[in-house]
Amino acid sequence: MNVSLFSWVVILLAVIAANLPFFNQQLFALVPLNKADKYIKPIWIRLLELLVLYFLVGLIAYFLETSIGNAFPQGWQFYAITACLFLVLAYPGYVLRYLRKRHG
Template sequence: MNVSLFSWIVILLAALAANLPFFNQQLFALVPLKKDAAYIKPLWVRLIELLVLYFVVGLVAHFLEAGIGNIFSQGWEFYAITGCLFLVLAYPGYVLRYLRKKHG
């Protein structure tokens, strides 16, 4: 496949995964935490989900890179930059969950 296509797949996957914890009340959108309808998932659970999803996207990117050819070793700078980028991609979900004014 095309390297450019794989790059776009990783970027779209990262954007979806970064916003996933903020758009639902279940753990990883699969496991219900409480049966109570009024339950709101705490922020610390959302942040742990965000961290786990960062590593999942990283693994997918690693496997896609391995399928293309050579795997390049990365230093701490790479992980610092991609972690910050993942947080920037999570910003729309955070705004909609915590900063949007509720009407009614």
């Protein structure tokens, strides 16, 4: 596979992972937290999921980069920028979960 395809795979994976905590009420979309009908996952669990998924996407991207060739060393600036980008990618899910006005 080529580098361009790997780049798009990582971007698509980041978009899905960034919005995953906001579109369901389960932990990592797999583990049900409570059996109640109207259980709403607290924001701190969603943010913790977001942090774990950020590192998971970063790990997958690192493995894809090493499969292409040598992995480049990154400084703190790289991680600060990618964390901010991950938060920007999570914004649509946040808006739909918390800022959208529900009628009825």
